[in-house]
Amino acid sequence: MQPDVRRLGRVDYLPVFEAMKAFTGSRNAQKTDEIGLRPNENARDQLWICEHNPVYTQGLAGKSDHILNPGDIPVVQTDRGGQVTYHGPGQVVAYPLIDLKRAGYYVKEYVYRIEESVIKTLAHFGVTGHRVTGSPGIYVRMDDPASHAALSGPLDPTDPFRGLGKIAALGIKVSRHCTYHGVAFNVAMDLEPFTRINPCGYAGLKTTDLSTIGVSASWQEVADVLGQKLSTYLAP
Template sequence: MKREFWANANYSPIPLTMTDPMIAHARPNWHPDPVDWVVERGPVDYDNAIAAMESHVDAMIRGKADERVWLLEHPPLYTAGTTAKPQDLRDPGRFPVHPTKRGGQYTYHGPGQRVAYVMLDLKKRRQDVRAYVNDLESWIIGTLDTFGVRGEIRPGRVGVWVDRSGPGRVREDKIAAIGVRIRRWVTFHGIALNVEPDLDHFTGITPCGIAEPGLGVTSLVDLGRPITMDDVDNALEDSFNAVFGPIRHHRQD
């Protein structure tokens, strides 16, 4: 039977066509093979990226492809996850809107944002959806720590947040989004970390459906860290190695 489900980052994995337990035995003594690490240097069309990702996932399920992390940027666009609400698309004519099968609601992708599509085989790691989402959060938090930024998670709120409260002001801004899907224990979709995107582009949506006062969106550059995408990629690599295990650089054909 086909097994597929999605999850977002609020610790609420939601089964779709799953009959087996979502949490299975871990393999604490198993050492994963290096994960292919692919970095794109130019913007990648969203539909082409999704097609390539899904093709790779299908090949992994058949045992014909290795685990992969694919780092890229997209042209400006909005995506609508499986729980997106029409009213959260505030400016539908601003950028292209792409329905997507990942968990979550509306989000923005564009230049200056590092997207990582994460294709891992949890059968070889740990068949635990919640632990996988926790690991994605830890990966992001470890990356931010490299630049002296404290990333935090909040129950019931998707993604990784930065507390920017001050005297007489309570404010938290989202710096990274998480949205995943899992098919036969192979993960896809992943994370989006704001490095230096145009933050005004987020105003065309209610990001992830979160509209409470005092909650916003930020980036590393907005926080006073004028770093390059290469700096971020190096930090992502180091943090991934600490959380998920080794990588190997893969050259695109």
């Protein structure tokens, strides 16, 4: 069964973060029945899709020295994995609220399915997405975004991303088999705020969006495609 999709529009980050925690907490609530205590499994999976006002979010293990110059953009400490990232207008943010035990797959596959959804969304717009081992998220070739050539050769320690730009960031939290947080896909943003941080903890990592690599697509078009791909790939 595919998750119920909720479209939230443009919203501040903090209320959505609190709502995700509350939803996940409620579906993890214990109830007593004839066979004792067990998790409440009645809540259907959901997929929340939104756009945020400017905000930096810091992961649980995030280091403050990766936040270089936040200026007037607020910094919110979260309980997801990963380091600091930026959310702002022109970015599609998707929060899958999935019961992995019920879905029948584990965290590693869950991450793979989210990344595959992004790759298929990029392909819809004529762009080839790439994974980089050890660095969750999806990357594109800045000089040739449509190239299907596989990444090859040893990593250059002076340029571990080899001319790539990060177009989608991933940060998740799993509580008693239930997921929250999710993925942010850059469509047509002001990318300057990314220069005020070390994105995802990597100094000098280039961040890009569809507009910068020559793809003209509206926020809504990308949100619709990404939502459809996530609904399909995250289904049990």
